[in-house]
Amino acid sequence: MRGAVVIGVLAAAGLVTVISTGVLTVVSSDQAADALQTRSLSCNASLGPATTGPAGSGAGDAGRLTDEQRGTVALIISIGKQRDLAPRAWQVAIQAGMTESGLRSLNYGDRDSLGIFQMRPSMGWGSPAEVTNPTYAVNKFYDVLLKVPDWENQRPGESAQDVERSAFPDRYHRWEAMASHLIGELGQVTNATGCGQGMGVLLPPSAMAGSAIQFALGQQGKPYVWGAPTTHQNSYDCSSLMLQAYRSAGVTLPRTSREQYRAGALLPVEQAQPGDLLFWAYDERDPRTIHHVAMYLGDGKIVEAQQSGVPVHIRSVSWTEGELVNQAVRPGV
Template sequence: MKSAVIVGGLVVVVTVAVAGVSAVTQVVTQDQAADQARASGALTCNASLGPITSGPAGSGAGDASKLSGEQRDNVAMIIAIGKERQLPPLAWQVAIQAGMTESGLRSLNHGDRDSLGMFQMRPSMGWGSPSEVTDPDYAINKFYDVLEKVPNWDEQRPGESAQDVERSAFPDRYHKWEPMAAHLIGNVGLVPDPTGCGQGTGLLVPAPTKAAGNAIQWALGQQGKPYQWGAATSHENSFDCSSLMLQSYRAVGVTLPRVSRQQYRAGAMLPVEQAQPGDLLFWAYDTSNPDTIHHVAMYIGDGKIVEAQQTGVPVHIRPVRWGEAELMGQAVRPGV
């Protein structure tokens, strides 16, 4: 029995080495191709900045179809004023996501404390008078005024820029409307390809970096180490699911948040079926609600993941099925 265990272990090690080399080779090749595209000027779109859309296929159109006439009129005004100011479609998307989150894209005469209007601007904080902030034209222009003063607003996800303007106590909520806003700037704004990167979510995401390949190698090197819920990230003796991801990417200079729900917001999103080596996959009790995410793993290619799964199960490789229970529809590409 002992020799069989040793032999089996050797077979696993050989398999892992081959899988790791294959994944790293694929990532490096893709990264070189991406570098060449950037050098030639081929990537002159939001793909070089981050994702413009996310969410299950069709979710943006579905949410947009539920908008009332007032809401669609305000979307049209956001887009029209954005065009007048010669702002890119990404700016319109930021405003749509902020307006939908703050007021449901309605010019409200009430809100938290003295918050008013489409963007829930507070007169007491210098946003304008009550009559001004409840005027859609004024509110949209004021929003754009502040957005343009945000450093590098056009180099991050739309929801992050919306948060930079609004300063909400709940910063993650702006991301929810990303698919709908992207659909609207194409549909209402009549921009067939607003990012300049081609159709489909997956084409809007930069290729994996060389760091992803090295992160895979680091994660594979932890196989056999025990699972420990809440494992400290200051040692490499044991891991839980998110600490393995954090340390794997930290080892190559990419910073991730500590818990899986936060890691879901820490990179570019793409359909899970289009995941590449180094991308993170997530599992949730309710796949329509990222707040219920409870597990994360790293895709290493060839239909396999490396993960710290649960108590009693050491860090290991296993096959993954795209349609398996609780798997989120989006993968996340850290570091881009």
């Protein structure tokens, strides 16, 4: 059956309280220990965005969750804390649960898939009664995650895929920023990657970024040609300009804008620094629909090869611009 998380179980563990608004907040019984655990993490920006900031960081998606969904998140975090697992493990579980069931304990699914993580009894995940028990399901998910080689050093969605083995592996990335926001909000952890509040501050523009910017600016006025060769500098399309700019700085990027989105450290777009790549997509939440890339110059400006009839140029950009993806990419990191 479709059941909500049993709040009484959580309250008994001493890790969850209900505040006056009815929203669940995970309260650690040992905040000092949690802070120490977080500080022990090494900074790895390539794991994806981890920020509790508002716009573009998952706060919007988190704000649309129901009490049932937030209760599931609270359970995932509280069990993770009980088991002394790093916040990265909580994030993997949140992304998997949101993707598989919308963070609900379902009594139905594809074939015999059931529960928060759509575990299949026929595949050895447990009995139907067990996999639809939220506490069992979360613990079982963590058990399997901990057996994934090097799971801590992968992007959270990749680790979720290693546990779930979905036919659609990229879909777990969609909830990356939301899961990170919830770690900060419900888990009261403000530094889940070990990188501090916002990765952009801790990854300043490099000499490589400076060289790439210099190259891109030197191409202003040259024509846009879709599919332009990357072996000359007579014309460009959006991704060939980025490829050649970073190639001049000693960094190899793949050819297309969609591939370039996966070619560096992700960070919230509002924290972009000069040299970072910005992306536009028909569906901002789905990287598979990316159709354009440009280089951020700082001070609200980008350089880009935009479209036919428009030469390489500089223009202003707004973080609320239509189709702008919420994550920027820092090549070479």
